[in-house]
Amino acid sequence: MDGRRKFLRNALAFLVSGSALGGVLKILPSSALAKEASRTGKWYGFGVSVDKCIGCTRCVEACKTENDVPKEPFYFRTWVERYIIRKDGEVIVKAVETKPEGVPESASDREVLRSFFVPKLCNQCADPPCVQVCPVGATFQTKDGVVLVNEKTCIGCRYCIQACPYGARYLHPETRTADKCTFCYHRVSQGLLPACVEVCPTQARIFGDLNSGASVMARFRRMNKIHVLKPALNTEPKVYYAGLDGEVR
Amino acid sequence: MTNEIFKSLSEILPQITGFIYPNEIEIHWGMLIVVYPYITGVVAGAFILASLVKVFNVKEVQPLYRLSLLTALSYLLVAPLPLLSHLGHPERSYEMFLTPQPSSAMAMFGFVYAWYLMAVLLLEIWFVYRTDLIAWAESESGPMKWIHKVLSLFSKDRSEGALAFDHKALKTITIVGIPSAFLLHGYVGFIFGSIKANPWWSSVLIPIVFLFSAIVSGVALVILLYMVITPLTGGKINMKCVDKAVDFLFYAVIVDFSLELVDFIHRVYQSEEEIKILSEMVMNKLFMSLVIIQVLLGMILPLGIISVTKIFKRRFSLNEDLRKMLYFISVLLIQFGIFATRWNVVIGGQMFSKSFRGLTTYKMEIGGIEGLLYALVLLVLPIVILTVLLKILPPWKEMKGEGNGKELTGEAPLGGMHAPEA
Numbered sequence: 317m318d319g320r321r322k323f324l325r326n327a328l329a330f331l332v333s334g335s336a337l338g339g340v341l342k343i344l345p346s347s348a349l350a351k352e353a354s355r356t357g358k359w360y361g362f363g364v365s366v367d368k369c370i371g372c373t374r375c376v377e378a379c380k381t382e383n384d385v386p387k388e389p390f391y392f393r394t395w396v397e398r399y400i401i402r403k404d405g406e407v408i409v410k411a412v413e414t415k416p417e418g419v420p421e422s423a424s425d426r427e428v429l430r431s432f433f434v435p436k437l438c439n440q441c442a443d444p445p446c447v448q449v450c451p452v453g454a455t456f457q458t459k460d461g462v463v464l465v466n467e468k469t470c471i472g473c474r475y476c477i478q479a480c481p482y483g484a485r486y487l488h489p490e491t492r493t494a495d496k497c498t499f500c501y502h503r504v505s506q507g508l509l510p511a512c513v514e515v516c517p518t519q520a521r522i523f524g525d526l527n528s529g530a531s532v533m534a535r536f537r538r539m540n541k542i543h544v545l546k547p548a549l550n551t552e553p554k555v556y557y558a559g560l561d562g563e564v565r
Numbered sequence: 566m567t568n569e570i571f572k573s574l575s576e577i578l579p580q581i582t583g584f585i586y587p588n589e590i591e592i593h594w595g596m597l598i599v600v601y602p603y604i605t606g607v608v609a610g611a612f613i614l615a616s617l618v619k620v621f622n623v624k625e626v627q628p629l630y631r632l633s634l635l636t637a638l639s640y641l642l643v644a645p646l647p648l649l650s651h652l653g654h655p656e657r658s659y660e661m662f663l664t665p666q667p668s669s670a671m672a673m674f675g676f677v678y679a680w681y682l683m684a685v686l687l688l689e690i691w692f693v694y695r696t697d698l699i700a701w702a703e704s705e706s707g708p709m710k711w712i713h714k715v716l717s718l719f720s721k722d723r724s725e726g727a728l729a730f731d732h733k734a735l736k737t738i739t740i741v742g743i744p745s746a747f748l749l750h751g752y753v754g755f756i757f758g759s760i761k762a763n764p765w766w767s768s769v770l771i772p773i774v775f776l777f778s779a780i781v782s783g784v785a786l787v788i789l790l791y792m793v794i795t796p797l798t799g800g801k802i803n804m805k806c807v808d809k810a811v812d813f814l815f816y817a818v819i820v821d822f823s824l825e826l827v828d829f830i831h832r833v834y835q836s837e838e839e840i841k842i843l844s845e846m847v848m849n850k851l852f853m854s855l856v857i858i859q860v861l862l863g864m865i866l867p868l869g870i871i872s873v874t875k876i877f878k879r880r881f882s883l884n885e886d887l888r889k890m891l892y893f894i895s896v897l898l899i900q901f902g903i904f905a906t907r908w909n910v911v912i913g914g915q916m917f918s919k920s921f922r923g924l925t926t927y928k929m930e931i932g933g934i935e936g937l938l939y940a941l942v943l944l945v946l947p948i949v950i951l952t953v954l955l956k957i958l959p960p961w962k963e964m965k966g967e968g969n970g971k972e973l974t975g976e977a978p979l980g981g982m983h984a985p986e987a
Contacts, residue, residue, distance in 0.1 A: 386567075390574045392587045409584035409922055436586075445762060451672035452660040469660060472653015474593040475671050481762035483586025483919055487593060489567040492653030549761055565920045 368520035375512035438497035439553030583923025610783015625809035631960030863902010
């Protein structure tokens with residue numbers, strides 16, 4: 317009798333602790349393993365050739381038009397930064413305005429060491445910190461590796477905005493929900509290119525399936541030395557930069 | 566609405582120094598999120614003070630026991646308000662309970678909160694007041710009788726056995742309560758500390774610093790309330806009790822200060838990528854709130870005042886009124902200091918760009934949901950709730966007692982006579 321009772325008690329304890337442990341294990345590796353998800357099927361990525369960008373910001377305008385991003389200069393799904401590095405080591409960075417005024421002259425300034433433009437957008441991290449922190453799962457990663465926000469369930473707590481190391485997110489002033497680049501998911505899923513890629517006059521921006529062996533993305537990654545932004549944070553960005561300068565953060 | 570946002574953001578533009586990502590102009594977590602950790606900190610701290618009596622058997626602070634529980638409850642009831650108010654869609658907040666994301670620290674808020682409110686605070690207060698509630702319901706008439714009757718959940722048992730069970734339950738709840746109070750505020754620290762994108766927040770020490778600053782703010786606030794409320798109700802401040810509570814406060818401030826110092830030294834010594842922008846921020850944007858208010862006025866000065874009081878009390882038997890005044894100034898300064906601490910963590914963490922190349926600025930609104938007035942309302946609201954609670958659940962008998970734990974029914978054997986057996 318005692319033996320049976322003891323057995324039952326142990327079995328119960330085992331089940332309870334087992335399910336608790338299972339719960340913990342379920343939480344822990346899901347984020348740790350997510351980065352290797354979906355190596356079959358499509359897995360979208362983005363390429364930026366820094367040397368090709370001329371800072372015309374057609375991409376910024378196209379993005380704002382295509383995605384109804386507020387025109388005010390506080391909300392961007394994509395933007396272009398201009399870097400001017402002087403001989404004395406000073407680094408001047410400015411977000412290029414869509415209607416440039418008072419952009420510092422760099423061509424004639426003998427003190428400028430090098431200067432270039434860097435387009436920025438959501439890095440569509442394979443291991444996205446924004447998805448990790450969203451309390452309601454309103455921001456999520458699609459099977460093809462694009463991080464999206466469901467504006468119907470987002471509660472507007474802005475934790476994802478805090479968690480994004482790249483400043484890629486903002487709170488949309490009208491919907492009061494988090495918003496960011498979607499790789500133009502509505503276009504991509506129709507076989508079209510993202511708006512910014514479409515309008516780039518120098519093909520500084522390219523887009524494609526990382527799993528495909530014959531895409532422009534594959535060629536881009538084969539032909540260039542590649543770098544990503546803030547690799548130390550282990551977010552595994554899928555926006556790849558060719559010719560990225562060490563000063564860019 | 567949107568035009569107002571655009572307007573206030575345009576006003577920030579000229580104040581930006583260096584380069585910041587264009588989406589970073591807006592500070593997303595404003596005054597309300599400063600108020601939130603301040604309030605939960607008080608909850609946790611007040612509870613820790615209460616548990617000093619119950620678990621650690623510090624009899625001198627018995628007069629503060631019920632007051633600190635009621636303080637914890639009044640602040641806890643207000644804690645979700647700043648969070649709810651700052652949401653873009655407060656009407657969707659229930660989603661956090663229905664479909665919480667297990668990997669999100671924030672999603673756990675509802676559960677941690679509910680646990681602390683239901684399983685710890687309400688339960689403990691109910692057991693503490695149960696016999697009193699029965700006695701009040703019997704002796705009173707009118708609506709108060711019914712309020713007390715309902716609050717006692719119609720229990721009537723005042724037998725030896727029931728009292729013994731009350732004591733046992735209280736002890737257990739307090740023992741569960743201490744880690745729960747740590748959980749409540751350590752968890753708030755974790756919300757910030759786990760953001761790897763933000764080097765001002767991302768530190769393993771943050772939850773621990775939050776905990777100790779919570780203890781500091783809670784203990785200081787209860788002392789402050791005790792020193793204000795007691796004369797108002799015609800009682801006499803029990804200096805033995807205040808001395809002891811201030812002792813604890815003193816040590817808590819020292820631990821808190823040391824932890825923050827360790828964090829500071831560590832950052833400066835390691836001197837990583839972000840150190841330049843962080844020091845620029847501290848020396849310019851946060852100089853007043855961090856160096857002056859948080860460190861000098863909120864920590865070093867009260868530490869100095871309390872140490873001087875302690876030294877002189879022993880040597881020259883310092884005048885009681887003077888001591889009272891010095892304590893009062895110290896706990897008041899500490900309150901401002903801790904509020905500044907919350908400010909520096911929350912607002913400071915958003916003032917520098919994650920490009921580490923520039924600073925934005927925080928423009929405080931006066932009106933509106935993110936404004937100063939609403940924040941003040943949220944800070945006063947717990948005091949209003951406390952006033953009501955003090956009316957319904959008066960702790961006067963205990964507060965005016967000598968702190969020997971004898972004068973209360975249902976309280977008497979608790980002071981510690983049971984402790985050695987436990």
